[in-house]
Amino acid sequence: MERRSFLKASAALGCAATVTGCKTSSDDVNVIPPKPPVEEQQTWSACLVNCGSNCPVKVFSQDGVITRVEADNETTDEYGVNHQIRACVRGRSLRQRTYAPDRLKTPMKRVGKRGEGKFVPISWDEAASTIASELQRIASEYGNKSILKLYGTGAYYGFSSSSCFNRILNLNGGFLNIYGNYSWAQQNEAASATGFGSTSGSNLLSLKDSDLFIGLGYNPSEMRQSGSGEGYDYLKAIEQNSELEVIMIDPRYTDSMTGKEDTWYPIRPGTDAALAEGIAYEMISSGWVDANSKDFLTKHCVGYDKASLEALKTEFENSGDDSKLEYVPYITPEDNYEDYILGQGKFVNEGPRTPSWAAKICGISEANIKELASKIMNARAPFIITGAGVNRHANGEQAMRSCYMLSFLTGKVGQPGVSNGALPGQRSLSRSGMSGLTNPIKEQISFFTFPDAIERGHEMTARKDGIRNTADLDTPLGNDLKAIFAINSNALVNQHSDSNGAAKILEDDTKCELIVSCDCWMTPSAKFADILLPDTSWLESNDLVNDSYASGIMGYLVAMKAAVDPLWECKSMYDMCALIAEKMGKLEEYTEGKDEAQWLAELYEKTRTNGNNANSIPPLPATYEEAQEQGVFRAFNDTPSIALESYINGTSTLRTPSGKIELFSLSMALKGAQWEFDDKVKGDYISGLPMYQATWEGYDDDETSDEYPFQLVGYHTKGRTHSSYHNVPWIREAVEDAVWMNPKDANAKGFTQGTEVHVWSKRGTIKLPVRITPRVAPGVLALGQGAWYEPDPAGNIGPSGHIVDIGGCINTLTRYQPSPLAKGNPQHTNRVQIAKA
Missing domain, CATH: 3.40.228.10 (Dimethylsulfoxide Reductase, domain 2)
Known part of the structure; x- marks a missing residue:
């Protein structure tokens, strides 16, 4: 018997027991007729985490409860013949993630200091009213360039996350734009300067x-x-x-x-x-x-x-x-x-x-x-x-x-x-999306420099800070950031360099006056919100998604169908933004007279009729509902593509x-x-020639090598995509969070396998076990990125002088130092020390 049926039966039995206590004969007890078993339902969804693949998954539910999740096992398993798209362990753990204890269940507002994670539940009406009034106040008082939608990729929805919040922000007069990303900021600039795209090999x-x-x-x-x-x-x-x-x-x-x-x-x-x-x-x-x-x-x-x-x-x-x-x-x-x-x-x-x-x-x-x-x-x-x-x-x-x-x-x-x-x-099939409307604000800051924009946005320029679309190199941005919308984003603190430094800036609510977080889980970044909005998970969502940006050579579309109704008081981003738009007096402009189902039907029809030729989209059914029944549409292109062929041979x-x-x-x-650079920062310059540049905290940085003798490099683990899925115990058991160390270095330190260690830099200290392995070079420590930032509740201070991060987040150690050209993140350049905890 599934949970919902069990609860109903338990309630009925409780009533029967109460009634029985008032009866003189057991013959009068109400008998509950047996309930026939509920048939298991199967729907299609997708893992929309930012690994670049958006893998389809089969979702099985019974009596309103998700019972299991399976990877795609349709079609043939012969590579290149529209083969199966098998989700990895992350996608297969979506049931655990959907029912995670830290799911956000209701709108909440902060009642403690920012970052403490103290919230009280509020109604959707209060949440929407607060956001609408604060948006309008901040735009009026400081200007629209003081409002930022933070870079975030915690969910690659088909039409929801970017478009919905873009629409309400643009209906409010616009917001400050960002350029670049944590993954490819510097290589995008390097490739463009050389003459091609960074993924155009x-x-x-x-x-x-x-x-x-x-x-x-x-x-x-x-x-x-x-x-x-x-x-x-x-x-x-x-x-x-x-x-x-x-x-x-x-x-x-x-x-x-x-x-x-x-x-x-x-x-x-x-x-x-x-x-x-x-x-x-x-x-x-x-x-x-x-x-x-x-x-x-x-x-x-x-x-x-x-x-x-x-x-x-x-x-x-x-x-x-x-x-x-x-x-x-x-x-x-x-x-x-x-x-x-x-x-x-x-x-x-x-x-x-x-x-x-x-x-x-x-x-x-x-x-x-x-x-x-x-x-x-x-x-x-x-x-x-x-x-x-x-x-x-x-x-x-x-x-x-x-x-x-x-x-x-x-x-x-x-x-x-x-x-x-x-x-x-890569190969990717396109699909139509909802417009985010026109943003009248043209200026852009690097995704990575939002802490600077909070502290000194009014004076940031193109010449010093890489601001784009200003009148000239010295025209200041003119506004400090006063409002941040973190949508499916754990980049406020966890994925940003120097987590302790970012937290300190965000804690002061006289600087950035409004932080809104929309997410499914209480992430480390969500703890810094003023208003929390509980999103529906993918398994509760209807959507039309493509194969994202790095799914390889086979393109595909997934017509997602919600396996269960939205849990608790969660709402889709489309619906929650409609509430905010209504409080702003902009509901009709936001919805254009359509609800979410009508938008999906319209966008599906545009995808079906407009994309079949140029993007090799396979034939699609006549309606979105029919597409949801089939779920996955795939097209493998077996033609090799050769980088720069049209330029060199054409x-x-x-x-x-x-x-x-x-x-x-x-x-x-x-x-x-x-441009202007900081001559106190080793390597802070741009050359027209490609050249090796010795930098701060690099291998040959003598200023830090004695105190911090190890180079620390991050890597992507199989158990997370960035910080997503960290809160799934299944995966934490399967994929260990430990700092890798070469046996030569470990022996010199007297470490044995699993020794609890402190690793620290000038920015902070983390605590975690050591994994001794020849799979890392001597003099180098390697740590999987994305673990959740968790300053020790007991307040224990580490060797760096900071509260120890017992979550083991690598960004507790990394330096906030925008790169010279892209103004991007340098999170693999770190000098650290390590010792037994």
């Missing part, structure tokens, strides 16, 4: 034509582990090419290796650029580039040698085009890549970037660096990928660009089996100032000259 089907694969910080088996994710495509690609040599370069021996690689080179965190330069030196100094790829570099690239920059400068000077003339003062032929690597010309005093020089920095031997260079030069079709982990370091923009150079030095980009260094191309140009691949970036050179 050759797709993994192209590996069939390759003979050498090199992955720098590339780990799809843990990042994209679903049955239709990039990890599955990668596994199948290397299985199907027996001639492929696989070389992985990473500080940690990841699950993308485990015997699938031929060679693992453990590298010191943040030194990938030095390795790339040591390899480049071998390729150039040996004469190989001149003999094999000089024509490619001359025709398709700018900045390899002095002559190419001299020619470009003359072309721009004679163009009469103001957009090109702007760059002329910053085209410096002396700053060419060849001279920099060889240590000649302007760079003679800096010396050549030899393998010997690189080995001292990156920890890979000189002989192995030369061997890597030899393999690249001798490969028929080298496929090189630089993973996103490389970009999440201090000055990750330059690290990414330095690694990209290796592909172009081969002169083979654009050929079958060759990529450009970027993440592999007539198109690239979106760089020169229209070519820029080894010397004109846009970066211009910003490096015009």
Whole structure:
């Protein structure tokens, strides 16, 4: 008997017992007729967590209760024949997550100090009225640029999260925009400056034509582990090419290796650029580039040698085009890549970037660096990928660009089996969405700089802070942040650098006066809200979702159907925003006369009729209800795609100032000259040349190496996507939260397996067990990111002088230091100490 039936029967039996007590004969007792068993129902939903796959799941329910969740087991299991999309352990634990004890069940308002987590329940009417009145007050008193919708990816709904809150904020006069993201901020800027998109590499089907694969910080088996994710495509690609040599370069021996690689080179965190330069030196100094790829570099690239920059400068000077003339003062032929690597010309005093020089920095031997260079030069079709982990370091923009150079030095980009260094191309089916309406505010801040915008937004500029769409470099933003809407976002505190520092800023409610959190669970960030709005979970939602941004080569759509009605007092974002819009006097503009079901029907019809050709969407049923019954619609495209093929083998140009691949970036050179940087921060500058930059708290930062001798690098675990799913005990048991340490280092510290340790930096202290393993390089500690920030309720102080975070959140230790170009997050650059707790 299921829970609801049991409760009904218990209540009835309780009444019967009461009545019986008043009777003189047991014959008069009311008999409850047996209830026939309720048939189990099956619906389709999806795991919309931000791993990039949006895997479909089968949801079984009975009598209004979810009983179990299964992965997709429809269709064939033959890869490439519209195969099954098997959800990983996270998606399969959605029942536990839906019924988690920390589910938000009712609207609440804060009654204690921000961050204490003290709330009292309120009605939806009070919640909507408070938000509407505060929004209107703040916009009137401070201006709409003082309102921010925080970056958040805790749920990738089809039409709800972004659009619904965008609509009410825009109906209130707009809000401050953000650009960038925690995953790819620096690589997006690096790739764009070079001449392509950060995920526009050759797709993994192209590996069939390759003979050498090199992955720098590339780990799809843990990042994209679903049955239709990039990890599955990668596994199948290397299985199907027996001639492929696989070389992985990473500080940690990841699950993308485990015997699938031929060679693992453990590298010191943040030194990938030095390795790339040591390899480049071998390729150039040996004469190989001149003999094999000089024509490619001359025709398709700018900045390899002095002559190419001299020619470009003359072309721009004679163009009469103001957009090109702007760059002329910053085209410096002396700053060419060849001279920099060889240590000649302007760079003679800096010396050549030899393998010997690189080995001292990156920890890979000189002989192995030369061997890597030899393999690249001798490969028929080298496929090189630089993973996103490389970009999440201090000055990750330059690290990414330095690694990209290796592909172009081969002169083979654009050929079958060759990529450009970027993440592999992906397949995604499109679906129509609800408009968020027009935002009249044009200014944008980096997603990462919201703490600065709270403290000094009024003075932030493009020149100092990377503000976009201001009148000029020195026009200030003009507003401090006074309201934050955190929608499915744990980035207020948990996913942001320096969690203790962020918490301290947010605790002061005289600065940011309103924080609204919409979520399903009481996350560490939700504890800092003034108003909490309980969202429906995915298993309670109707929606039409696509396969997101990193589902691999097969695209798909999922027509989700709620397995149960919204639990407790939870509401969908569409409905809760309708309540707020009504209190604002904007209900008709918000709904356009449609309820949620009507919006879904309309958007489904647009998807069905508009997207079938260009996006290869498979034929869809006539109605959304029919689509919900089938659930999943998939389309595998077995055509290899080759990075930059249309540019190199066609007539198109690239979106760089020169229209070519820029080894010397004109846009970066211009910003490096015009922007202001902090000369007290080691490595805080922008160069037009890709180069290894020694940075604060890097391997060669002498200021911190004695007090904090270990480099700490974060990684994505199989048990969480960022911080999502941390509150599922099943997964916490299966995927351990522990800091990885090499046996050599552990022995020197006297640690044994499982020893409770303190790890600390200048920013804070965490407590957790140590995992001793040769799967991490000596001198390096590795910790899975996303554990929930939990300052010790007992107030115990750690070696850093802060309350110990017993949750083990890596961002208790990371530094808030926006990167020079992207103003992005450097959360893999950390110097720490470790000792027994």
